[in-house]
Amino acid sequence: MKITELLRKDTIKLRLDSTTKADVIDELVNILDKAGKLNDREEYKKQILKREAEFSTGIGEGIAIPHAKTAAVKTPALAFGIKKEGLDYESLDGTDAQLFFMIAASEGANNEHLDTLARLSSMLMNKEFKDNLINAGSPDEVLRLIDTQEKEYIKANSNSAKSEETEETHAPSSKYVLAVTACPTGIAHTYMAADSLNNKGKEMGIDIKVETNGSTGVKNRLTDEDIKKADGIVVAADKQVEMGRFDGKKLIEVSVSEAIKDPEGLINKALSEDAPVYHADKKDKSGKKTRSERKGFYKHLMNGVSNMLPFVVGGGILIAISFMFGIKSFDPKDPSYNIISKLIHDVGGTYAFSLMVPVLAGFIGMSIADRPGFAPAMVGGLIAANNGAGFLGGLIAGFLGGYVVVLLKKVFSGLPDSLEGIKPVLLYPLIGILITGIIMLLFIVDPVKAINTWLTQWLGSMGTANKVILGIILGGMMAIDMGGPVNKAAYTFGIAMIAAGKFEPHAAIMAGGMVPPLGIAIATTIFKNRFDKEERDAGKTCYIMGATFITEGAIPFAAADPARIIPASVVGSGVAGALSMMFNIGLPAPHGGIFVIPIVNGNPLLYVFAIIIGSFITAALIGFLKKPIMTDVM
Incomplete structure (x- = not known):
């Protein structure tokens, strides 16, 4: 597509009236609106100003390219204006802007439109071309100059590509x-x-x-x-x-x-x-280890889990608060019924918490297939949630919906470019939702529902010894990679059990997750000669992170000395998880640390005891395994 197919005579103004940046934006928006290129003038202007707030689109050397991609644009278009004497556009190099190209890209703009707009941006780096535009005497001359420069640009880039293919013949x-x-x-x-x-x-x-x-x-x-x-x-x-x-x-x-x-x-x-x-593996300002890139299954899973967590934490804690009025106080048929409890429970459970599985599935699908994968996966997650397939069904729905859309992209890749715009708004959601929904209802829901029922019954029939073993496993998993896939596998299992009405596993999981940072904090306090001053200072923050169930607070210490810190943490976390199970502690809230301990099912003091014992075991093991260092500990 040629640039002049997007820029027309009625969107060119050779003598802008504006004297300020705000004026020129308003004037160019009006030009596009009068030319019938916009659905919603105010929304488009809002998006232009939002883009300017990020940083000025006055790129310097006399050029400004305000732009926005939004559904407020009816047809992709360009507006062009000249202010020969220039005006202050807050340009990067401090110079006044003389040439203004306003880009209007529609939400469904196809690649051809976007490539054309990108080509214009590159062409404007040519000084002679810019000077000729400034001195253009008519809209026709503007269009002619752009056509000529575009042909030269395409030819030059074509020759450049050919030279790159044969670059081995030149001295590098x-x-x-x-x-x-x-x-x-x-x-x-x-x-x-x-x-x-x-x-x-x-x-x-x-x-x-x-x-x-x-x-x-x-x-x-x-x-x-x-x-x-x-x-x-x-x-x-x-x-x-x-x-x-x-x-x-x-x-x-x-x-x-x-x-x-x-x-x-x-x-x-x-x-x-x-x-x-x-x-790639580095620490941010808080000392917390960050990972720049995740790949494959784990990347997609974590995209779902991270977007699900606000619903889980907010909704789950609200449900737990409602239990403070009585475990059945939200039920109008129960003698302990309380209207405030019901209101809180409805907000947290009926609405926020019920979105957990669909949101998990939707964002897994989006991670796999970008935005088109969101709707099919989210519908699949809703089917899982409403038909007893639960958390496991939501996971399957997320991957199913995402890869169904990946397949559809390949199937429709041969369609004409003119149909590019209808793929994301019609073909992908229509066919993707249909295929995902049918597969979920016919082949996934019933088997997964049976697995969930068996798992719930199995946990209910566990004796104390078996519960202790499960507590050791779940608690220890929280400390193995401290926020990585093993940790998240245990955590998501606990959430699934909360959704199934079984609260004991998640109590063991939170206890196990609190121990590593707490144990390290205690170790830096008691065994000062095992740590340098920087580590001792960082250890103080681990008290806060451990108390609020942020296992990742232990990562800097584990990264520096994995052979000692990780085994000590796993042992302490396993003990805390085992004691939590042995004391029959249930945790109806998915997160919160010390703030949700008062609402546990069972004795809160015994739960605190389990966490403290696990933390001191970790601290003792660290003190035993680490050797004193030659440093001033005063």
């Missing part, structure tokens, strides 16, 4: 730099930053390859071989990009605007000996 540069560019909308700044880096790299005589993360997906993806031989990497991004692949490489991480403003400085920094080395 002594330096090789990689870059990734990405902005929130992925329409303009992503590609302008890429061109800025590419052009400056060529000017400096440096081989450079730039990956763009735009609205149409990843283009010019960096390969493992590229990364292996790179001398330096620049990540210019204002949204999340795939970072784990750069582990161990010199890397500069900046805003996308920095790549437009100072590409030479970034390239030099990435190549300097002082450039920081990126580590």
Whole structure:
């Protein structure tokens, strides 16, 4: 598609009346609205201003490209205006803007539209082209200039691609730099930053390859071989990009605007000996270990679990609060009935908590197949929740809905480009929901319901000895990887049991999850000569993290000394889980630490005793296993 198919005479104004940034945005929005390109003028303007709030789209050198991608746009379009004397648009380089391209991209804009808009952004990096536009005498001349420049751009990039295919015939540069560019909308700044880096790299005589993360997906993806031989990497991004692949490489991480403003400085920094080395497993400011990238099954599962947790925690704790009035006080037929208890229970259980399984499934599906996977997976999760398949059924629905849409994408990949826009709004939801729903109802619900019924009966028939063994297993699992897949497997099992009305397993799980940070905190207090000053200071925060059931607070210590910290934590957590089960403690709330201990089923003091015993066992083992260090402990 040509740029002039999006830019028409009625969306060009050669002499803008505006004198301020707010005025020019309003004027260009009016031009698009009068041309019939918008569904909702105010909503479109709101999205333009929201984008400006992130950072100014005045990219410098006399250019501003305000843009938004929203359902308020009826037809993808461009508005173009000139203010020859310039006006203050808060540009990156401090100069006044003279050329204004306002991009209106519809929510369902296909790749061809978005590629065309990206091409315009790159073309504007040509100074001669910009000067000619400023001095254009008519809308026809503007369209002619753009057509001519577009043909030259396409030809130049075609020749560049051919030269890259035969690059082995040329002597390679002594330096090789990689870059990734990405902005929130992925329409303009992503590609302008890429061109800025590419052009400056060529000017400096440096081989450079730039990956763009735009609205149409990843283009010019960096390969493992590229990364292996790179001398330096620049990540210019204002949204999340795939970072784990750069582990161990010199890397500069900046805003996308920095790549437009100072590409030479970034390239030099990435190549300097002082450039920081990126580590995929690192600590954030709180000392908590963060992981930049997850893959496959675990990534999809964690996307579902993380989005489910607010419903689980909020709804679950509300249910637990309602139990404070009496375990059946929410039931109008029970003698202990209390209207406040029923109100709280309805909000937490009937509404918030009941969304747990559908939300889990929906976000698993979205992780697998992007936004089109959300609806089929969420409907599958609702079917599971309403038909007794529960948490396990929701997991299956999430993966089923996601991969059904992945299959549909392949099936429909051969459709004409003109039908691209109806895929996400019609074909994927219609056929995806139908297929997922039929499979869930006919093949998944009944078998999974039978498994859930058997599991509930099995837990109910357990004797004390078997419960203690289960408590050891669940408590120990919470400490093995402290927030990783084993920890989350135990935690999600506990949530499933709460949903099934069995509260004892989750009590053991929370006790086991509280022990590692609490045990480490106690160890840094009692065995000071085993830790340096920084570790002792970090140990104080572990009291808070452990008390509030944040197992991840132990991760920095486990990462520094896994051979001693992890075994000590697993033993202490296992003991706490076993004691919790032995004391018949039930926990109706999915989270909360010390704040939900008063509402446990059973004796709260015995539950606290179980956690304290487990924590001191962990602390004692750490003190025994770790050797004193030669440092001042005063």
